[in-house]
Amino acid sequence: MDDFKTRPPSGAAAIPSQVYRDAMSRFAGAVNVVTTEGPAGRRGVTVSAAVSISDDPPTVLICLNHNRAENRMFAENGCFAVNVLSGSDVELARAFAGEGRLEMEERFAHGEWHTLETGSPVLAGARASLDCVVVDVQSVHTHDIIFGRVIAVGEENDGEALVYLDRQYRSV
Numbered sequence: 582m583d584d585f586k587t588r589p590p591s592g593a594a595a596i597p598s599q600v601y602r603d604a605m606s607r608f609a610g611a612v613n614v615v616t617t618e619g620p621a622g623r624r625g626v627t628v629s630a631a632v633s634i635s636d637d638p639p640t641v642l643i644c645l646n647h648n649r650a651e652n653r654m655f656a657e658n659g660c661f662a663v664n665v666l667s668g669s670d671v672e673l674a675r676a677f678a679g680e681g682r683l684e685m686e687e688r689f690a691h692g693e694w695h696t697l698e699t700g701s702p703v704l705a706g707a708r709a710s711l712d713c714v715v716v717d718v719q720s721v722h723t724h725d726i727i728f729g730r731v732i733a734v735g736e737e738n739d740g741e742a743l744v745y746l747d748r749q750y751r752s753v
């Protein structure tokens with residue numbers, strides 16, 4: 582099979598990345614903060630790329646830009662947590678998306694955090710939290726796809742969810 586990572590399918594026209602980005606802005610994405618803590622350090626990042634793969638065994642993936650060197654902490658620590666944000670978590674989402682260029686500890690000051698099994702920070706009041714052990718990492722273009730086995734689930738909270746749609750945060 583052709584190497585999809587390096588070559589477009591034969592005959593495919595390249596589309597400008599802005600055209601792709603505009604199309605992607607039409608997707609409603611759940612907003613999550615993925616976190617890790619371990620020997621490589623403590624980090625959290627706002628992501629929409631957090632997806633369920635299977636329930637047996639419970640497995641998820643997250644996609645992180647590897648041009649940001651600090652994102653390597655997730656693979657190096659070998660663990661991460663996916664925290665699904667509530668509608669009221671807009672400021673926290675902005676902080677972990679890099680708005681205001683806050684130091685990492687200032688970003689974590691936006692919530693109350695505890696741990697489950699892996700030591701990755703778990704947000705009190707998240708709609709759901711999945712505590713994961715890294716089982717595989719694959720690199721595609723600018724991003725690492727990090728696969729995690731879910732080994733613990735945090736307390737689930739009801740209420741509105743935070744989504745990102747048309748380049749805006751919305752509560753649904």
Ligand SMILES: Cc1cc2nc3c(=O)[nH]c(=O)nc-3n(C[C@H](O)[C@H](O)[C@H](O)COP(=O)(O)O)c2cc1C
Pocket residue numbers: 612625626627628629630631644645646649651677678679680682745
């Ligand atoms: C709604 C939203 C979704 C995002 N999703 C992702 C994602 O899936 N993967 C990723 O690497 N970055 C994603 N980002 C960008 C990161 O949040 C941002 O680059 C990073 O947190 C900046 O951190 P830094 O200041 O430490 O570089 C997203 C940003 C926003 C606002």
